[in-house]
Amino acid sequence: MSELRIISTGDAARPVPKKHSRDPDRLAAALMLVGVAIAMVWANSPWAATYEEFWALPIGMSVGGFDVSFTMHAVVNEGLMTLFFFLVGLEVKRELTIGELTDRSRALLPIGAAVAGLIVPALVFVLFNLGGAEADAWGVVISTDTAFLLGALAIIAPKYPSRLRIFLLTLAVVDDIGALLVIGLFYNNGLAAVPLLVAIVLMGLLALVRFLPAGRGLSYTLLGAGLWIAVLLAGIHPTLAGVAVALLIPVFPPRRTDVERAAELTRAFRESPNPAYAAAVTRSLRDSLSINERVDAAWRPYISFGVLPIFALANAGVHLDPETIRDAVTSPVAWGIVVGLVVGKFVGITGATALLRALGRGQLAPGLGLNRVAGGAALSGIGFTISLFLVPIAIDDPHTQNIARVAVLTASVLAFLIGWAVLVVGDRIRPPRPVGAKLMRPFDPERDHFRGDIAARFEIVEYGDFECPFCSRATGSVDTVLEYFGDEVRWVWRHFPLDVPHPHAQEAAQAAEAAGLQGRFFEMAVTLFANQDRLEASDLCMYAARLGLDPERFMEDFQSPRVIRRITDDRLDAELMDLSGTPTFFVNGKRHIGPYDSASLIRALEASRAH
Template identity: 55%
Template structure:
């Protein structure tokens, strides 16, 4: 099944600017996950083959070649390996910082209740591995390498999950991405506080001044990258001389840069400037149009989109090439086989991550019922926790920081490589065992995935009504509009005995305005007028441009300024995405899709026609407890119903 975020991201940018901006970071990770893992794996294999070949001596001599940059009598001299580790990896950590900032401002970590389980699991996945490592290495130089076991390599995690993970695991992927971001936050904090050398005050002050200048550039609304680039370079150099690891300059700069959803007036201004350039092409209008488009999208989003491919496909593979080349001689392997460093890393990454993440998730889910996202199972979490033992990139990075002794560093690198292999094997076993004891259904689930929750769901009718209709719909779908009229007839027939619940399933690839309309309905709900907006949007399903929707909001008497700001900055995109993911996890065939139920049982998917007479007949049968309910349906959607957004042949469609 296609992943929803990747599917949406493939649409033309001109059609869905908001959707693109909302999801650019996630989409990049989705696109890069497997492929970047392949690049990283190839670089690792090349490094190992090179280091253990007859030309292995050239591996060490090449990466220890000194390179100096001097201005007058002052300069920096590092070997090539440390130019990679201290210089190029600053850009990697810069991108990590951009992702962390975005997730806290606009992503999964914005809603702390939604992110509670992944955050708790990430904390346990940081603490337990470190504790297990220190059990085997309680003191001495080896103890300083406890940070090697704290982090998860996101690229390898996503890549292996795509290969050996379960089907219908959309929610697991979201869970692991959220966990990985929280894990990154912990890893960055540990590097900053525990792997900083002796501080030099004057360069540290200069670096702080550089960070303040970057913040000032932001306040002055400087949009061009040259100014940021010069100040960032000075900040990196000052942080290098201060004793703080210079890669942290990248993180701190990223956390300063602003991130926000696009403001509509800025998008419209960019459109006006582009129109002006089209009517009168000139260098001045070209520059104005380009700057207008850049200003419409936050610096965070633009830089993430610019640099993430470079870090995923160039910098991180070069880092692996420079650091993974362990000479696997008999002496090295013999030393590693009895080394507490090697086995401490294996125990921490493989055992600690698996036990810590799984145990914390189980404990939290039991303590707070309903906190585990529908569609996400403990066996799936356990498999993902096992794969989280692939530490690799940051693990090798901390090996270089913690162990200057080359022999001990080689033992640690062997541990990192062995742990990565064992984590993948353990993950495959856990997924296989989980499928055996809790096999996935051969067919898509037919019962409602997320129970009806009066605190969350939009319900028309009595909240405690004995009969339930749940519709997954799309405001731009003409058949949904007709089906909504049918549900009114059903409610009129049963009176107060039926409650109608509406959930969102926007088919972005065929209905370009559906997601914005869904978010608009949620913004109207914040002002107590969801159903009024719901009915209005379906009444005008062929006119859902943003200006049209603003007009409907004005007609409904909504506070327009609050309405527009809520759509831009509120949690409504997340709410709509939750419904969307529920629908995709349940593999709904299209829109509209109905679930029908009676009190005391879970609503089940209705496969027959969705006219009022059929739904009334189904509900009557459910209320009477007759097993023949739904038997008249042949299991196929009726003519004209949208399948994956495509109407059946022979029927007119607005798609």
């Protein structure tokens, strides 16, 4: 008798809200492309001379006997790009502290792939330029442009891209760390001792700002500006001051006391609206999130839609005369850049991923195959921003700089086309599974929450939501099925919180997982279903206390990256199977369409006995 697994979708299932995270990625990439296009047209128009003249315009300031001046190009590359690197630093700090890079086993594959993606392109460039005057310019080929990478992925729009996007984001963070270290260690102008000492003192003061009772934002701004000047005078590229400030800004998950305080003030404002309560609510909401996350959310649109397009406009204006094109075709610098970015990134990332998997050092997330990784690796050859940023730093000769810019732009176009081909052709050769017809991830007794015998012949997997009334009713159906079949059936619960119709479902799932880490998952689940109209943070804490859970450990686990990732994994499974509502049942791996009352589920399982 063969095993059968059934999946059912309730007739009253609600639609799943789609997140439009691709739209900002597309818009950011589109604006950068507009900047590139304008720069190219301007630099090759009858008014080409004005392009260089404009970016060479001096901007100065004089205070008493102190004079300082920068060109427009320096304002962009050393001033505005400090904000870009500041944002990169915020992301790096967040991932290292509460994100993907906190879990070594989970991050091992993208970390290893990123390191190989840094080393292999550099080696390829050096091989092409061995003994040449520009051999030290290998830094131009090491870094991936995260904005263009995600924009390209959004434009190609392969089916179910979330797992690949998370893999590439983790890889990009490590890639950014490597690029920042390279800039700081290998591309400085020699270190001046006194300004460097001042910079170290300022960094110490920045680390202490978090302890100030007020004025932290202003303090970070003033000390950050001082650090930028000190780093510039020390001979280090000043954009790294942005990274240093970001790494010294604390990041933490929302704290229970802050969230509860915000809820109390919100209730008070609702009962008695007045300016004092409004100001208090605003402050409490602000303080419940770390400065890292607040600044990132506030500044990211300006960086993505403003600074980066301006950077593209200032750096992509390559004069494509016959001499430059001819020299680029025969230049070892150009070939080193193109082959390093296009081939080196692809071979390094794909090869390292395959090798680590073969050695048993890591596993790809369910639904993410090596063909998808290869497509992402090809797209990683888009090295636009940091590559163009490093060209004038790593290469002295203006004509060679022009050749290098041509090579970077060429490599970026080739990387996009190859990535598109690998993803599209790969999906045709190995198409995604039929959507929703089969359970994507099999039962894992070490991971899954289940009731029944671990070795049962039959299995019901439910994707549900603790705030969904239909899931609550379905629990009674499951109880009846378990009672009817006894040890022959196993029931497995997986999370599928629907955020828009059920705004408390995510936190309820976190509460269940936090209780599960103290051995009380199903007790908390029963409590949540019985109190679906009372799922505020304070309610969840009260339920944990009633169950006798350690309150401090409960809140620590409730907001831990481990718990968040667990729920996110179940969400991504649901996306891959294109589930549209809750509850959705899988019995022995096949989707059950129709009623999910106990009689229907029992009939389905009885029918499987004949197979």
